[in-house]
Amino acid sequence: MKIVVCVKRVPTTDVQAKIAADGAALDTSGFQYMLSFYDELAVEQAILTKEQLGGEVVVVTVGPGDATKELRECLAKGADSAVLIKDDAWMDRDARSTAKVLADKVRELGADLVFTGRVATDRDNAAVGAMLGTLLDWATVTDVSELELTESGGTAKRESESGVETLTFSLPAVVTCDKGLNEPRYAGLKGIMAAKKKPVEEVDAPAAENHVQVQSLALPAERQEGRIVGEGAAAVPALIEALQNEAQVL
């Protein structure tokens, strides 16, 4: 089975947002980057699937030249090869445009199964996986927290507002991975050494035809400074009074 994992390099989750001079982009100076948290789950699930059903794992990203760092991390954990679809304007590429590039690559690679994270923790759109599956006209299951796979299909569970849903699907399929699905492994020294010899293909991304136009970017309004109403249980009546009469939420 040929398994593709689509991953994204994102700013670390501890960054403070700063707005660039044009007022429409993030000022990324001083940012550190990492593999998006949910994509780590996708990489792990791909390796687990290879261990269970056999086959190979190809990691694909649309990102800057530096994203080879994140790709090598995936190779060190057990992926077989990687593709960097190079795009210096990766941060501005919208989900539709990213999904199109990935769909073309997945077709070219002849994959049977794609894993990706539920959402990338920078843009929070959670759109690429669902769009990719739709463009490929494959079965697509999102936000998966439990998965059983065979050669021909699978059963997935996911949490929704209604409860825990069980979904059945056939292959080929796109699966987006949520917390609870697995515990990502750490790369060992042996894996890190082996990763250096694994192939990383670099291709240039076609120019993005973005449909999303960011008019402006702003920091959220500062909240009005609150107050400590008191200490310990003795402060509860003052809190109730404030919630009822001042905030009117009780």
Place this chain on the structure above:
Amino acid sequence: MAKIVVHVEHSAGRARQASLEALGAAKATGAEVVAVVADPGAAEVASALGAAGADAVVHFQGAEAFSPDAAARQLAQTVQDHGANALLAAASAQGRELIPRAAALLDSASIADCIRFEAAGDGYEAVRPVLAGKALATVRSSSPVFCGTLRPNVFPPCTDAAAGAVETKPSIADPKVVVTEIAAKQAGRLDVKEAPVVVSGGRGMKGPEHFHLLEELAAAFGDAAVGASRAVVDAGWRPHAEQVGQTGKTVAPQLYIAVGISGAIQHLAGMRTSRVIVAINKDADAPIFKLADYGIVGDAFEVVPALTEAVKTARAGK
């Protein structure tokens, strides 16, 4: 006149509140609103949507199990049939899957988790969070159809009834994915994204065995959910679905009560747009107090039970 198609999610014969809010947001732009509901179990829901502001309702009938790919195709088809220029849904698990899928079918962008949505020029403008709310982007779409999901608890539902005539169509057959079972949440349990009141616990709760205190406080409020910080979810004290923050859920309830949560930047990003924030923490210097409207410095095990009793009394007196 502009037309907006709205996907209406439902369970147990009732439309979800967040879907009614999406209808309200669509209606508030002055557009004609076409609501879409899909079987199984949508007949009763369809007939009630006129009262929630739907000018027309399309009921896809006959499916015995819900299918996300069929539902997405039904939405795209309805957009095309009606010549609509926008497609909206609640930013729920279902909405956040169906809208990008339908958008891909319509060769349009998909814009998630909008906290503002309004008509602008020939199209629409929305505000949505990036980096889990550390920044807010004002966006437009040059796509033929503006496809977006709207954050629950932000938009008011529509109070004026509209015609809401129901047209039925057959469900699209032979889906690729079907939902074969839904293990429903315990009665009265709300998701943290939907609940008007969220009571969240962090490390200060000292162990999973103490979260019943937060369950009881939530129960005292009625419509409330229990949330959690990443630390306690990673420690296995609470389920993933309850995690609030950058690698969990972004919430905007009327009232957010943070108990024993010091306030890491990733957590603060996920709850800072709550209308009123209360923090209860032993450490008077905890960052959460900078964001909170009201704080109590003290031991959760002492303050929370007292607060639960006081909330019960206050609500009984109404």
